[in-house]
Amino acid sequence: xxxxxxxxxxxxxxxxxxxxxxxxxxxxxxxxxxxxxxxxxxxxxxxxxxxxxxxxxxxxxxxxxxxxxxxxxxxxxxxxxx
Numbered sequence: 001x002x003x004x005x006x007x008x009x010x011x012x013x014x015x016x017x018x019x020x021x022x023x024x025x026x027x028x029x030x031x032x033x034x035x036x037x038x039x040x041x042x043x044x045x046x047x048x049x050x051x052x053x054x055x056x057x058x059x060x061x062x063x064x065x066x067x068x069x070x071x072x073x074x075x076x077x078x079x080x081x082x
Contacts, residue, residue: 019027042050
C-alpha cells in the first residue's frame, strides 16, 4: 500500500501523459478503485433517516409553492376581474 501523499511512478511522468493509452486506462481504473475503497457507506437506519428527511423537505417545499401559486392566482383574478 502506498502513502497517500507519496508520488507514484506514473504521476512523475507529467501526470501519466507519457504512458500508453492502455496504461493510462489501467492507472485510471486503479485510482477509481482506490477512491471507492475510501467511501463510507451509510447504514440502513441512516439511509432510511436521510430518505425520510428528503421526502419531508420536498413535501414542505411543494406545499409552500402550491400555496404561493394559489395565492397569486387569486390575487391576479381579483385585480384583473376574472
